[in-house]
């Protein structure tokens with residue numbers, strides 16, 4: 467797993483286990499619960515889509531990268547809240563390395 471993701475994962479798990487919601491944003495999300503976390507993921511998804519449209523027009527990807535980081539971060543908090551990890555997602559992506567997206571779709575449609 468990338469060092470950045472591994473480090474962030476560690477911090478997220480520590481905050482979930484022990485941090486004070488008054489001093490930790492991650493702990494405050496866990497304290498507010500799944501619906502609040504999902505609301506943030508939805509919000510950050512929309513902000514990422516809007517940033518992608520702007521990037522397409524302007525040719526400047528800086529806001530898109532910033533918003534995608536917010537989206538990734540909030541999806542990691544969502545996974546952590548439910549007991550899953552970034553490592554689980556990376557393992558799923560790794561599993562798909564030798565399978566084209568079109569092959570995978572054809573397999574799904576056969577089943």
Ligand SMILES: N=c1c2ncn([C@@H]3O[C@H](COP(=O)(O)OP(=O)(O)OP(=O)(O)O)[C@@H](O)[C@H]3O)c2ncn1[C@@H]1O[C@H](COP(=O)(O)O)[C@@H](O)[C@H]1O
Nearest residue numbers: 474477478481485489490491492493494506509535536539
């Ligand atoms: N990567 C992040 C990160 N990215 C975004 N954010 C926060 O996510 C929020 C983004 O949402 P908004 O802009 O919608 O903020 P808002 O309007 O204040 O949010 P709401 O009131 O709507 O909930 C901001 O408060 C950002 O600071 C993050 N907060 C924390 N981290 C990482 O998580 C670690 C632990 O953070 P704490 O739990 O705060 O110590 C940090 O050291 C960082 O590594």
